[in-house]
Amino acid sequence: MKFGVVISEGPYTHQASDSAFNFVKAAIANGHEVPRIFFYHDGVNVGTRLSVPPQDERNIQKQWTEIADENCIDLVICIAAAQRRGMLDENEANRQGKDANNIAEGFRISGLGQLIEMGIQSDRLITFGD
């Protein structure tokens, strides 16, 4: 079965992205597919490569980058939500005249259409938020 997953809250602050990660791991282990994860609202902050969590805590961004790489998951960060919150890739940084970018490997920035498309193409859509 194809699951689409929406993550609506930022890393560490809310459990949403941790719960989503455990759900996705279990879904894959059970033989399901998770073709895409859509990061919306503060969820876009999950994709920063600049976070430095304490040594004894999980690294949420790295967990996503790794599981996506191993299972060909498309990690999409909503562009509108990302712009407000200061999440940029190199293209966006250039386009907006910003001198830095902060998106992590494995994540890409795209439009809200990708969320609707995920809703259309998935058998089930599940949201983790606050």
Next chain:
Amino acid sequence: MKFGVVISEGPYTHQASDSAFNFVKAAIANGHEVPRIFFYHDGVNVGTRLSVPPQDERNIQKQWTEIADENCIDLVICIAAAQRRGMLDENEANRQGKDANNIAEGFRISGLGQLIEMGIQSDRLITFGD
């Protein structure tokens, strides 16, 4: 009277930083002092210089940078909260081996001791959060 202000939530997502801004403006207009504002939890995200809000919306980071500049307000971002969430200045980026930083002009990163100190030195401490 000396006010200390704590902001606990990120920009745009929660009204906390807007409410704090309106409070600080009014406090200054009424002849009070606001020597320091402490950004904690997701509040640290207010200090990113990479945000690009829509043209017809307020720019929360710029509002803070300007009011701080005009009134000598010390905008302090908590280092522990910032590290988890990917907010870095140039020093921190170098120290952590990160290839970019994202802190805006007028903000500085420091320890939680600055919050306690603000509590000791202020006549009143007020928190805006979620």
Next chain:
Amino acid sequence: MSTLHTVNKSPFSTQSLVSCLGHAKDGDTVLLIEDGVYGAISQSGISDAISARATEVNLCVLQPDLEARGVDAAKVVEGVNLVDYSGFVELAAKHSLTQAWL
């Protein structure tokens, strides 16, 4: 010695206002801000509980937040006072302590 309490959550969604009113002392001020202003609407499912406390506690609501949400001042529970940001600042100055019910 008295306290300014701020409540920024809708009382229809969370328990913050109930908990605040259960801990505020006579002579304290409870100021409704942000989504907390919905607590000031009259003839709601909780407005009786609110007005019952309006004698011991000074109940206030932040007018700019009320206007943002389209709540007419005429709809505000009797005994609740409207303040602007300047009034908010002076309430914080007047009371010796401020407590946020997040």
Next chain:
Amino acid sequence: MSTLHTVNKSPFSTQSLVSCLGHAKDGDTVLLIEDGVYGAISQSGISDAISARATEVNLCVLQPDLEARGVDAAKVVEGVNLVDYSGFVELAAKHSLTQAWL
């Protein structure tokens, strides 16, 4: 056609669980996750309301979240079923629709 509802908020803080139970249909599953698991504690101020719905609706609680919060499985309201993440996934697969009560 049936729905898996997820509730991730403490019922002692927010109205999410009440609203969810007020909209869930017979045959649906309501799964308590994250801080929502506190809704499964027996002998609380709301446990009677919870167990009253446990006949028409399949009430479940996510065990890893329960353990994280130190709630003993023996303390869970009768009729509430414990599931792990794998069980969570299969509930989402079994029901035709998933709705999050954020």
Next chain:
Amino acid sequence: MENDAKRFLYVNRKAPYGTIYALESLEVVLIGAAFEQNVSLAFLDDGVFQLTKGQDTQGIGVKNFSPTYRALGDYDVNKLYVEKESLEERGLSVDDLQEITYEDEDDDWEEKPSINIVSRSEMADIMANQDVVLSF
């Protein structure tokens, strides 16, 4: 509308301005309209506050996005379900809400109300009868 269109329900349970969910929900609805799915919006619990008339945000320095709801008809989004019990508990009636209309192309472009007041039990039926539910 295509025959294989999915039924999408956007569920709004949060008040505007205190948090961004109401605004960012609306942004999804507007983009989603281009996909020609079968779209409905549900407003219940504090979500009913999103539709109040007379919102004036000048005093808080935040953009007033409430006029956007009135533009939904132009995007062929015209099924807005508002829960009666949620209104009543909050001391509101339909008179406190904005008037939101659309022009019905199947009925000589007659202007019709987009807002439907429904009971909690009708709202439960609407929720159950969807292919995709997005919660805000």
Next chain:
Amino acid sequence: MENDAKRFLYVNRKAPYGTIYALESLEVVLIGAAFEQNVSLAFLDDGVFQLTKGQDTQGIGVKNFSPTYRALGDYDVNKLYVEKESLEERGLSVDDLQEITYEDEDDDWEEKPSINIVSRSEMADIMANQDVVLSF
């Protein structure tokens, strides 16, 4: 303790793990201890869940920070007020909480409990009698 020490109250009203507030509140308390102020901690509403014993976070992949509460005594933080009504409403009693103690230097280092169960009205008095309240 200096005579001009301020009375600091840390108010904890949120459950652990679902959000980070409980953990980041604890981080402030630990740093704040170095400032030798008159520190108290209040646990009420869902904040009482922070102190439950037997927390095991292995299944959710998040760090278990509950042992840190037991270390507070070493930082001279030994006034933890827990509201009785909040416990009862949640089906909890003091037996469901961790044992947290400190060694009383004024009483031959006798080990004493740091947790004080107080009524709602006592909690209101404790809150009113502070110089600074930090809410989490």
